Amino acid sequence: MKPVLKNFIPNFQSSQIVCLEYGNTCLYAEVIQVLETRKMCWVRPLLLKLSTSEVGCENYQNNLEKSNLWDLRDGADLVWPICLFREAIDTEFIPLLTELELLDSQEKNLQISHQKLQHFVRKVWQAYPDVFPLIQD
Secondary structure, three states: OOOOOOOOOOOOOOOOEEEEEEOOEEEEEEEEEEEHHHOEEEEEEEEEEEOHHHHOHHHOOOOOOOOOEEEOOOOOOEEEEHHHOEEOOHHHHHHHHHHHHHOOHHHOOHHHHHHHHHHHHHHHHHHOOOOHHHHHO
């Protein structure tokens, strides 16, 4: 289900954890700043969670990943339309962050994590072309 776009402006605060859901994937990020006049949100990605079906059979031959969590804490920030995000609930996010901390260093592959993020960003951008012209307003 696509979120209500353009007219919906959530009331996010700095340091709040938000989620952008698309398909079988959730991007969790920390709000750095809300750019109200542009209806944008500057966020710092924390982790990308792929659901079981995304990591499952269809990608088994191409992916040898052991985890469906990807650490994005050492990457670049995003400035995206605020209407794509929702507030993340503590009880959904904290267990994921704990699980991410338990991953061993082999599972924390920065390059693969950022490839996953780029792929996700591209899919969301293509799914919501009507939202992104707001950048030029």
